Amino acid sequence: MFSGLFFHSLIDGIIIGIGFEIDFKLGLLTSLGVIAHELPEGVTTFALLINSMKRKTALKLSIAVGLATPLGALISLTFMKSLSQAMVGLMLAIAGGSFLYIAASDLIPETHEEKGFVNAVFLLIGVISLCFLSKTING
Ligand SMILES: [Zn+2]
Structure with a gap:
């Protein structure tokens, strides 16, 4: 489950990078769209993970899922130019x-x-x- 959520958040970040690669305004709009669903997604991720592991581990993995989005944005902003x-x-x-x-x-x-x-x-x-x-x- 963690890898699926991590991959999803990575894609969210890549989408932000794609938006900025096309146009600054589109980048801001895609960022807004992604950010708007990140909070409920983070709560859901934690709720799903805590059912199958310790609270501390679920929190660490939820943070990792949250960090996958800026990581995806960095990756796409780096490689989109090519x-x-x-x-x-x-x-x-x-x-x-x-x-x-x-x-x-x-x-x-x-x-x-x-x-x-x-x-x-x-x-x-x-x-x-x-x-x-x-x-x-x-x-
Ligand atoms: Zn998402």
């Missing part, structure tokens, strides 16, 4: 689609009754809309 604009746009589209997927699948319980069809449609809408947006921003 990627093509098309690749950065594609990564942004996947990130945006993933967030829309999470919003459509995990945050709206009714969509679980649809056996994934609605979720897949929202994921596709997210990917297409952000491909369009990244093309608009980059001209």
Whole structure:
């Protein structure tokens, strides 16, 4: 469970780096979006971990999960410069689609009754809309 949460937070940070690589304003917006869900995510991480380990260990691992986000941002800000604009746009589209997927699948319980069809449609809408947006921003 820890590795999954750590990987998720690392990706959150990478998304921030991608946002700043495209545009400063987009970087700020992606940062806001990621930061807004970090607090509830941190509480949830601690609550999940404490069920299977000592309180002190759960706290240490929760802090590690929290630090994965700035680590991901540093990694992406370091390596994004070597990627093509098309690749950065594609990564942004996947990130945006993933967030829309999470919003459509995990945050709206009714969509679980649809056996994934609605979720897949929202994921596709997210990917297409952000491909369009990244093309608009980059001209
Ligand atoms: Zn997250």
